Structure formats: structure tokens, C-alpha cells
Amino acid sequence: MSTPSQAEVRRSIAAAGTIVVKVGSSSLTQPSGHLDPAKLDALAAALAQVRLMGGRVVLVSSGAIAAGFGPLGFDSRPADVATQQATAAVGQGLLMARYETAFGRFGIRVGQILITAEDTIRATQYRNVQRTLDRLLDLGVVPIINENDSLASNEIRFGDNDRLSALIANLVRAEALVLLTDVDALYTAPPSQPGSRRVEYVPNVIDALGDITVSGSGSKVGTGGMVTKLEAARVAAVSGIPTVLTCASNAGPAMMGDPVGTVFAPVKARGSSRRLWIGFAAEPRGTIMVDAGAAAAIRGGRASLLAAGALEVHGNFSAGDPVWVDSEDGAHLARGLAGFDSEEIPQMLGRNTAQLKRFLGPEYAHPLVHRDNLVLV
Ligand SMILES: Nc1ncnc2c1ncn2[C@@H]1O[C@H](COP(=O)(O)OP(=O)(O)O)[C@@H](O)[C@H]1O
Numbered sequence: 001m002s003t004p005s006q007a008e009v010r011r012s013i014a015a016a017g018t019i020v021v022k023v024g025s026s027s028l029t030q031p032s033g034h035l036d037p038a039k040l041d042a043l044a045a046a047l048a049q050v051r052l053m054g055g056r057v058v059l060v061s062s063g064a065i066a067a068g069f070g071p072l073g074f075d076s077r078p079a080d081v082a083t084q085q086a087t088a089a090v091g092q093g094l095l096m097a098r099y100e101t102a103f104g105r106f107g108i109r110v111g112q113i114l115i116t117a118e119d120t121i122r123a124t125q126y127r128n129v130q131r132t133l134d135r136l137l138d139l140g141v142v143p144i145i146n147e148n149d150s151l152a153s154n155e156i157r158f159g160d161n162d163r164l165s166a167l168i169a170n171l172v173r174a175e176a177l178v179l180l181t182d183v184d185a186l187y188t189a190p191p192s193q194p195g196s197r198r199v200e201y202v203p204n205v206i207d208a209l210g211d212i213t214v215s216g217s218g219s220k221v222g223t224g225g226m227v228t229k230l231e232a233a234r235v236a237a238v239s240g241i242p243t244v245l246t247c248a249s250n251a252g253p254a255m256m257g258d259p260v261g262t263v264f265a266p267v268k269a270r271g272s273s274r275r276l277w278i279g280f281a282a283e284p285r286g287t288i289m290v291d292a293g294a295a296a297a298i299r300g301g302r303a304s305l306l307a308a309g310a311l312e313v314h315g316n317f318s319a320g321d322p323v324w325v326d327s328e329d330g331a332h333l334a335r336g337l338a339g340f341d342s343e344e345i346p347q348m349l350g351r352n353t354a355q356l357k358r359f360l361g362p363e364y365a366h367p368l369v370h371r372d373n374l375v376l377v
Pocket residue numbers: 023024025026027160180181182183185186187188189190191212213214215216217218219221222223224225226227
């Protein structure tokens with residue numbers, strides 16, 4: 001695929017039929033950290049324009065914790081996980097009530113979907129989310145998605161919504177991803193650093209990562225900072241989706257293809273969404289180390305990981321969890337979804353299918369990771 005010009009990428013964003021917009025907590029809050037209804041109303045108005053012109057719009061919105069801590073009597077965002085989860089349970093309803101009113105002014109309905117990283121990697125859940133989103137969009141609804149903070153486990157969670165928004169863009173086959181934050185663009189270094197310059201166009205986000213200094217959140221309420229936004233732009237780019245990153249007040253112009261913020265070109269034609277999901281959705285829970293023969297087969301791209309080629313297993317995971325597949329020298333070869341619990345695997349290591357069937361039973365005569373659930377890294 002040849003690299004498009006900046007103008008071409010911006011035009012493709014303006015022409016997008018389906019668009020995923022992610023807004024961070026920092027764009028929805030006052031300096032105190034509390035939710036700012038005026039900012040939320042302005043965002044809803046910009047998205048409503050696109051919807052009313054026939055666009056299919058999905059909003060991934062953070063802000064549940066920001067919306068909840070004031071009403072609960074806290075001065076700032078709580079630091080411990082249990083209180084954050086309780087605060088999100090209170091704030092999510094308040095956030096949705098605000099969105100309902102704001103979009104209602106334009107006669108637009110909204111629908112809430114809360115997602116945990118854990119349930120998005122299961123095939124059935126993945127298909128359920130996809131089906132529900134497709135139907136909501138067919139009905140003209142603006143789906144509003146957030147991580148299910150109250151239920152997310154500490155070990156497996158998105159934390160920020162940046163990567164989640166890129167996965168959702170892939171899931172709904174969006175033609176554009178818009179990341180709205182509290183800075184107007186990506187800079188060559190954190191904007192507080194003297195000499196940092198705005199980056200207008202990133203033709204290849206993978207190559208660009210080495211030239212840009214990024215840091216975590218600059219605000220009291222955001223979590224991921226630029227690191228997770230670049231990761232989201234990368235996930236979108238490898239799914240064939242262009243991204244524009246800018247501040248929330250630029251949402252309208254960004255979606256119209258105006259020269260605001262930073263635009264990232266797609267680097268690949270559209271790929272399989274389920275495989276991408278496996279590759280990026282959640283942190284692996286463990287590692288299966290393989291011998292040289294299995295490593296070569298996996299690098300070839302068509303092979304399942306069989307127990308015969310596996311040497312060691314590390315970590316504590318259940319069947320269906322994401323795992324690394326590593327070579328003997330510790331290099332990551334692939335990510336995949338394990339076919340067995342970690343404690344079942346040691347007795348299977350090095351055994352071929354006939355041996356597995358004979359010694360352990362027919363239920364063990366299956367790959368440790370099936371090729372449909374394996375993504376090279
Ligand atoms: N190279 C960079 N260019 C722009 N912003 C950066 C860069 N590195 C770090 N940042 C910081 O990232 C912040 C945005 O991330 P974050 O606070 O997590 O926002 P959000 O709540 O929108 O997810 C900015 O306010 C900025 O301070």
C-alpha cells in the first residue's frame with residue numbers, strides 16, 4: 001500500500017461513513033477535576049452534526065470517575081482501586097444522564113455499552129459486542145462506550161480508553177478514529193518541554209515512534225497520556241484506519257477534515273478484526289516457550305502451536321486467556337489465546353498428538369494455541 005498524502009488522509013476522514021470518537025477525562029472536566037457540563041454539551045453538539053448528516057458515530061467516553069467523585073464528597077480523584085470502582089459506578093450513570101440530555105436536544109438517542117478487557121477477548125463476547133454495536137448504529141443510535149471500571153480486574157484492564165477505542169474502531173469497521181484530549185496535537189516532546197513542536201502528519205506511526213518523546217498523563221484526571229494514544233493510533237493504522245488526534249474543542253473541524261491536530265495515515269489495508277483484537281486487547285497472562293522447530297513453524301504464519309514443540313510454561317492462566325509464545329532465547333514470537341489452563345500444560349509438553357490421546361485422553365489431543373487464535377508480533 002503506497003503512503004497517502006496528508007490531504008488524502010484528511011479527506012478520507014471527512015468522507016468516513018462510520019467514525020469512532022474517543023474523548024478523555026481531561027476534555028470533559030474543569031481544572032478541579034469535576035465534570036464540566038459545558039464541555040460535554042459542546043462535544044455532543046459536534047457529534048450530533050455528523051450524525052444528522054448521516055454519519056454512524058460511536059463515542060468512547062471516559063469520565064465516569066470524574067463524574068462520580070464530586071457527588072460522593074471527595075475533593076479529588078480517589079487513588080485506591082476499590083474507591084475508584086465505586087466512584088465509577090456512581091459517575092457512569094451521571095455521565096450517561098448528561099449525554100442523554102445533550103444528544104436529546106438534537107433528537108438523537110444514545111445507548112450505553114460497558115466493556116471489560118477480559119470479556120472482549122472471548123469469541124462469543126466479541127461477537128455479541130459487534131452485533132449489538134452494528135444494530136445500534138443501524139437504528140441511528142450513538143453508542144457510548146466506556147470500560148466497565150466497576151468490574152474490571154486490576155490485572156486485566158485497559159485503564160485508559162485509548163486502546164479500547166482503536167479496537168472498537170476495528171470492530172465496527174470504522175473509516176476514521178478521532179482521539180480527543182486536552183492538547184491540540186501530538187508534539188515532538190511533551191508540550192511543557194521548551195522547543196517541542198507540533199506534528200501535523202504521521203505517514204507511518206510505527207516508524208515515527210522512535211522520533212517522538214511521549215510521557216504519561218499531564219492532567220489530574222487522565223491516565224494514559226500520549227503513550228496510549230500513539231498505541232491506539234498504531235492499532236488503528238494496522239487495521240487500515242486513519243486517526244486524527246486533537247483537543248475536544250477541535251472535534252468538529254477534525255471530523256470535517258480541516259488541518260487541525262495530528263493526522264495518522266493507515267499503514268495497511270484492513271485486517272481481520274478478531275486477530276487484531278487478540279493481538280492488542282489485553283496483556284498476556286503467561287508464556288509458552290517453544291523449540292526451534294515450533295518457532296519456525298509459527299513464524300511461517302500458518303501453524304498452530306502443538307504441545308510437541310512446547311518446552312516450558314510460565315504464569316497462571318485459564319484456557320482462553322492471552323499468552324505470549326516465546327522462542328528459547330526469550331524473544332516474543334506471537335500472542336495467542338491458550339487452549340488449556342496453565343496447570344494442565346506441564347504434563348503435555350513435548351508430547352505428540354498420539355501420545356496425548358493415549359496418556360492423557362482425547363480431550364488433550366488439541367493444540368496449545370490454535371492458529372486461528374495466534375497473531376505474530
Ligand atoms: N509528545 C507529546 N505531545 C503531546 N502531549 C503529550 C506528549 N507527551 C505527553 N503528553 C501529555 O499527554 C496528555 C494527554 O493525555 P491524558 O492526560 O491521558 O489525556 P486524556 O484524558 O485525554 O486521555 C497531554 O496533556 C500532555 O501533557
